[in-house]
Each structure stands twice: as structure tokens, then as C-alpha cells.
Amino acid sequence: MLTTLKIYRYDPENGGAPHYDTFTLEAQPTDRVLDLLERVRDDHDGTLAFRRSCAHGVCGSDAMRINGRNYLACKVLVKDLGTTEITIEPLLGLPVKKDLVVDMGPFFDHYREVMPYLVNDEEPPEGKERLQTPAERELFDDTTKCILCAACTTSCPVFWANGNYQGPAAIVNAHRFIFDSRDRAAEPRLAVLARQTGVWSCRTAFNCTEACPRDIKVTQAIAEVKRALVRRKPSARR
Numbered sequence: 474m475l476t477t478l479k480i481y482r483y484d485p486e487n488g489g490a491p492h493y494d495t496f497t498l499e500a501q502p503t504d505r506v507l508d509l510l511e512r513v514r515d516d517h518d519g520t521l522a523f524r525r526s527c528a529h530g531v532c533g534s535d536a537m538r539i540n541g542r543n544y545l546a547c548k549v550l551v552k553d554l555g556t557t558e559i560t561i562e563p564l565l566g567l568p569v570k571k572d573l574v575v576d577m578g579p580f581f582d583h584y585r586e587v588m589p590y591l592v593n594d595e596e597p598p599e600g601k602e603r604l605q606t607p608a609e610r611e612l613f614d615d616t617t618k619c620i621l622c623a624a625c626t627t628s629c630p631v632f633w634a635n636g637n638y639q640g641p642a643a644i645v646n647a648h649r650f651i652f653d654s655r656d657r658a659a660e661p662r663l664a665v666l667a668r669q670t671g672v673w674s675c676r677t678a679f680n681c682t683e684a685c686p687r688d689i690k691v692t693q694a695i696a697e698v699k700r701a702l703v704r705r706k707p708s709a710r711r
């Protein structure tokens with residue numbers, strides 16, 4: 474079927490204003506939007522810029538706005554969109570470097586701030602790894618699934634209004650370690666998230682949960698971090 478792609482274009486090196494280019498091409502209902510973008514680049518305009526790597530929903534590099542909603546281009550099929558008119562735009566709230574490629578720097582700055590790695594300076598038990606029960610593991614199972622695609626943070630109206638907001642992806646990745654019984658750095662992470670730009674800025678808009686291609690219960694994870702902050706020892710609060 475004939476499908477029309479309206480694609481956001483911007484190339485700061487060539488000085489032109491942002492605009493949309495339209496391409497009409499033959500597509501199958503089972504084509505992924507990523508397939509169509511590759512066809513446009515290969516057959517119509519080799520200057521079109523977008524990120525992709527795995528093409529199977531694992532690397533998180535091809536999050537973009539498709540008909541006004543954040544998706545991974547490699548996971549959404551033409552038939553899922555229910556229309557042959559497809560508008561493709563870069564993620565909102567991050568600076569556009571070229572066409573559909575955004576600067577992920579601010580996103581990863583927020584991510585790094587929450588120490589997204591296991592911290593434990595204690596000696597491990599002799600001859601074995603640090604054990605935890607299935608119930609302890611279950612507490613953070615959901616948030617281990619994050620692929621750092623930024624679909625959640627860039628769908629959040631609080632982040633659009635204030636880029637200093639830590640954002641749901643950073644909170645999800647803090648959650649993953651705060652609730653890990655082997656970790657010893659919950660307190661410094663909670664201190665980061667207790668700031669004005671942390672979890673209390675969340676207005677429970679739920680866009681993040683709807684946008685997550687890994688079906689992580691993002692808003693629930695944020696609520697659990699808020700509860701952990703409330704339970705914190707008074708001496709640890711600011």
C-alpha cells in the first residue's frame with residue numbers, strides 16, 4: 474500500500490530552518506517504521522539522519538516520535554499505526570543534532586547522577602557470591618529491563634518544562650539499585666532524588682509508563698522511590 478512519511482528535517486551545519494520532507498513509498502502492513510526510514514535513506518535521500526543499531530528492540534537507540542507518540546522505530550509496525558500517513562519527529566525535550574538524532578548528553582547526565590551501578594565495598598562471603606533471595610530479587614526485577622531509550626523521559630511534560638528534572642529513566646535506574654539488597658549506596662541516590670529536581674517534581678502524568686517499550690511500570694517505580702524517601706531516617710533528610 475502507498476504510505477506517506479512526513480519526516481522532520483534539520484541540519485544546523487547547512488543553516489536551513491527546521492522543516493518536514495514528505496516521501497511516498499510502497500509499504501507492507503508488517504513493515505516496521507525503521508524499515509521505511511532505511512528505505513527512504515537508501516532510495517530517496519542519503520542525507521537523512523537517524524540512529525539504529527540492533528533493530529530488535531534491545532539497544533534503545535531508535536526512540537522517536539511517531540504520529541505524536543514515542544516508540545522504538547524497530548518495534549512499531551505500519552499496521553499498528555492504523556494509518557498510511559506517518560509523521561516522524563525527534564524526541565521532544567532534547568536538542569536536535571540532525572533530523573531525528575537528538576543530543577542524549579543531558580539524558581545521560583541525569584542517569585549518571587544516580588550512580589547506576591552496584592556499590593558495595595564490603596568483602597564478599599568467602600568462596601561465594603553475594604546471595605539474595607528470590608523475594609529480594611523480585612523487588613527490582615522490573616527496573617532491570619530498562620534499555621535507556623529515553624522514550625519515558627522525553628514524553629514527560631515535567632521534563633519538557635524543566636530539563637533539569639531528573640526524569641523517569643534516571644529514577645528507574647536508581648530504583649534498580651536502591652532496592653537491591655546487595656547494594657550499600659541507597660542513601661546518596663535518595664539524596665539526589667530528594668532535591669527539587671528529583672522525584673517530587675513528578676506529577677504522576679503516566680506518559681512515561683505508556684511510552685516505555687519494555688512495559689516497565691515506570692510510575693510505580695517512581696512511587697516506590699518516593700515511599701523510600703519518606704521512610705528515610707530523619708537524620709538523612711535535608
Ligand code: SF4
Binds near residue numbers: 642686
Ligand atoms: Fe526506555 Fe522504559 Fe528505560 Fe524509560 S524506563 S529509558 S522508556 S526502557
Ligand code: F3S
Binds near residue numbers: 630631
Ligand atoms: Fe512525568 Fe511519568 Fe511523573 S510522565 S510526571 S515522570 S509519572
Ligand code: FES
Binds near residue numbers: 531
Ligand atoms: Fe535497537 Fe531499535 S534499533 S532498539
